Amino acid sequence: MKLTLVQGDITEQRVDAVVNAANSSLYGGGGVDGAIHRRGGPEILAECRELRAAQYGRGLPTGHAVATTAGRLPARWVIHTVGPVHSATEDRSHLLTACYRESLRVADTLGAGSVAFPAISTGIYGWPVDDAARIALETVRQAATDVTDVRFVLFDAAAYAVFEARL
Numbered sequence: 382m383k384l385t386l387v388q389g390d391i392t393e394q395r396v397d398a399v400v401n402a403a404n405s406s407l408y409g410g411g412g413v414d415g416a417i418h419r420r421g422g423p424e425i426l427a428e429c430r431e432l433r434a435a436q437y438g439r440g441l442p443t444g445h446a447v448a449t450t451a452g453r454l455p456a457r458w459v460i461h462t463v464g465p466v467h468s469a470t471e472d473r474s475h476l477l478t479a480c481y482r483e484s485l486r487v488a489d490t491l492g493a494g495s496v497a498f499p500a501i502s503t504g505i506y507g508w509p510v511d512d513a514a515r516i517a518l519e520t521v522r523q524a525a526t527d528v529t530d531v532r533f534v535l536f537d538a539a540a541y542a543v544f545e546a547r548l
């Protein structure tokens with residue numbers, strides 16, 4: 382597996398699947414989620430609503446992943462996953478690990494060879510970037526997957542530097 386780091390906007394990545402740092406509602410939000418729905422257009426939200434109605438009446442649980450079209454994005458699919466909110470009193474690392482593992486499992490079911498990940502949970506959900514980078518890189522490296530090209534897309538120079546140091 383080729384693992385690369387990119388500084389930039391995940392909505393601009395030409396890959397088979399882009400991973401969205403979503404919330405359980407699947408109805409959009411800020412950060413990566415907002416950018417993906419804004420640039421991808423209404424088709425993505427329409428499929429999210431169908432998924433809620435058909436399979437996830439209570440929302441997508443934290444650590445799970447599900448795919449939709451990528452709408453107008455230069456990717457084929459969006460894989461939505463729900464990261465854990467960081468907690469100072471409870472270790473939720475297994476849920477962050479699950480986001481990466483489950484996203485790659487969904488990518489395999491789609492036949493996606495290339496996947497772009499954001500730094501899940503490190504924005505609105507408050508996870509310290511250094512620890513998130515450790516979990517992300519370890520989990521992806523250890524995953525049994527057919528995905529051959531994994532790209533971590535870091536929005537700012539500081540997050541990029543942290544991932545680079547960990548890589």
Ligand code: AR6
Nearest residue numbers: 390391402404410411412413414416502503504505506536
């Ligand atoms: N491309 C790449 N990375 C980005 C982009 C972008 N366009 N925009 C932000 N980041 P966040 P979370 C970085 O908040 O912490 C939403 O409201 C950002 O700097 O998007 O998992 C959802 O609906 C940060 O490092 O995701 C949920 O409610 C990282 O992406 C909640 O936020 C993740 O930040 C999820 O919070």
